[in-house]
Amino acid sequence: MSHQLTAPHPKFAVVGHPNKGKSSIVASLAQDDTVQISDTPGTTIKSRSFPLRMDGEIIYELFDTPGFQRARSVLAWLEKHDVPAHKRAEAVEAFINTHRENERFSDEIELLTPIMEGAGIIYVVDGSKPYGEEYEAEMEILRWTGQPSMALINHIGENDYSQEWRRALEQYFRIVREYDPMETDPQQQVLLLESMAQLDESWRVPLKHSIVLFEGRRDQKLEQSAKTIAHLVQSMLSHLEQFRFSGEDVEDTDRQKLLKNYQQHLRALEQKSQKFIEQLWSHQHLQKEQESLLFEGVDLFSKESASIFGLSRQEMVVTGVTGGAVTGAGIDLLFAGHTLLLGGAIGAVVGGVGAYFGFDELSGIKVLGKTLGKRYLEMGPMENRNFPYILLGRSLYHLHKVAARSHAKRGAVTLTMDETFKEKWLDDQSRKSLEKFHKRFRSGDEISSGEIQAYEALVLACLKKIV
Template sequence: MKAIPQFCVVGHPNQGKSSIVSTLVENDSVRIGVESGTTRQAERFEFVLDGRVLLALTDTPGFQRARQLLAWLQQVPVAAADRPARVRAFLAEPSHRQQFPDEVALLEPIMAGSGILFVTDAASAVSATDEAEMEILRWTGQPRMALINPIAKSPHIQNWQATLNQSFQWVRLFNPMTASLPARQALFQAMAELTPDWTAALTELNRQLLQREQQRLVQVSEQLADYWCAQLSLRQPMSALPPSLVASPELWLQQQLDQAESQLFRQLAEQWGHGQAELERQLDWPIERDRLMNTETWYLWGLQQKELLMVTGAAGMATGAVLDLGLGGSSLMLGALSGGVLGSAAGWLASKQLPGKKLGWLPLSQQRHFIGPVKHPNFPLVVMARALTFAQLLWLRPHAKRSRLALTTQASDWDKRAQVQLLQWSKQLQQSKWQSAQSEALCDWIRSSLQQKLAATLQQEQQQSLA
């Protein structure tokens, strides 16, 4: 059985130690605060995949009396090989728990066998206290790596790197607020080289992270496909509505669709360890208005009127072309032309239903027997654009980041072929022509779209880190 790699995250207070722990173990319950001393006692956090603990990090309070501790260690001359024993002697002294509570809390797990991740933000020049902390950690004899957390640009980074290289086996820049999976994997690989005891385990951790990404892509594609189909198909008999909503069935439909969207976001957030994540609302919109079913946001998330006209026309032409093929060409392409005209007309009519207090194109039968589904041509695009944005933002979000997620992706960012395809699928779905082939094609499209978006974002982050 492979030994579980264990590391203590140590350093001066308020250097981002807890943020690093949170991001590396993918746990947003780790307490993070801007005030000094948020971490008051050592606390262990485990990174678990498929029910197995693959890594353990101990978040420790910062050094408070490093120079006094080093002075105690150096009171007795000892050979280099005996320095760890001298540290253990410091821990064995009962009075030190009162005199050096923070130092005892961080040194005990280290001397029990943990490696060291020493964190500094390099915001100020290296001080005598900083050097004392590094020297104490060197005395422990444990595998150790230094992480420079670039909270802000600092002119002292090169000096810090030169100093850290004298006391640590590896020195790395690592920003827990922006670190996506490739950055974390690179750090895990460096940690794997600190000692042969943990090489196999951390290499296996990286392999399982890649495998999880592939599984997650398949899973979330199926989830988003099911959600999209359910939103576009939602239909309720009027007779089943609560008496209070019979006079305004649109309100019931809006509530159901909004609740489903909120449930999707919560489900994805909890699946990926972002239980505290919240959405940022558009600054120009009151919170209660920035909802999926508020049509005032449809042209923000979907297509503008001119774009919608072109796409619905193209979708109509594509549908008509299918009819022409079915007639062996005898229609002389009248199907495609008529389909394009009808599609454009539908898009024009729908776009003219400018957003307002009422929902756009919520069809009721003439007898008002049913409410839904929503057939506004922008609706399928809005639903998918928002759902894809949820998935992408949560996927790339480091667990140390606690700001609200801002939704920015729009359907207008997609190529025209994708827009047309979604409108065609929505029509097939609502006309009960949906089959397994369309379902598989939708999942493939979502998977490909997410892959492209994630790859583009990661490439952009890499270029920014090198700038």
């Protein structure tokens, strides 16, 4: 019948004991970084729905719920009613109706309500803590609801009690899986969606569909990211900054002002591009918190940035990009075999290196409009040959961090990187291919849309090596 077509989308209530990672799992599955997560038990006090939308359509809906507080009392109430198995769900309904106004059971009412309204159950436990009988009342109550259910073992701490958990959970749940909400491996997500699809016949089709969309959306996000980065490189390299000066002669302060404006403009372009990519990967929260994900203290034009992301002298020679303003390239990678913390340790590691971007090394300065009343100084396009690689390295590094950041992560972003990052995305061949475009971008000539597309494809290929 046609009502099949309008069947409601699958819904899942993520339930369990307080502080076991329920909200973290919701954040990871709904790819939503606004879910409230903290190490204080009882953080979630209201059930909240997180629909996963793709192209305006709700694919599935997850309910974040408070943890059980009085499971034993609830179960005692239910058991007092001593109903046959086919009436147990009605007893749960009766419990909700009877205690709706009762503060004592507000957490249980909150978590049972979406289940009784048709949500499947995802029961979450912490496999790093031993199993205990106190969980049995919770699992028993869930059984009384009669709704399809599965269990997820999360690991918050180091210890591993998953074997005993598995044995206990399998008594109550047909499907028991491990899941790590801090992990962004798309394969893990797909495997879980496949398990969820097994819970109810009518969810199979929509959830299979969601897997296809999910994978397609990841490709879209990668392509969109490559486009954004390609556009960033092109617009930075070709940028012309003008500065109107008033006096007869060009003063040193005018030149400095122009350079400052030029650099500011490029920094702003990079930031805008990063925000766009964060949004694309659903990390709006990073912006709301005014938390800059990256490059705290590692300025676009700093020697640190050049030494981490730029080409070494040897790479410049191999790529044939010597000549022009290459000073920024004069730094070979100085760190080897250790992990760096961006923003902190880098200064210490590369301190003492003299060569880095200076005034003239970005671009020459022209004086325009000599004969007219208005006179301008102009800077650009970018002449520094190493700059596009530094910019690409920074952009890819940022993307790699954003794409790998779980939506369940909260708090400060610790950024560590090692000297192999550049090797991961850049080899001799891709460097040579990229260089042809960089040369075009800094020529100041009109760039055709075909060229831009070809460059985007190159960036996408580099980007796929690191995500």
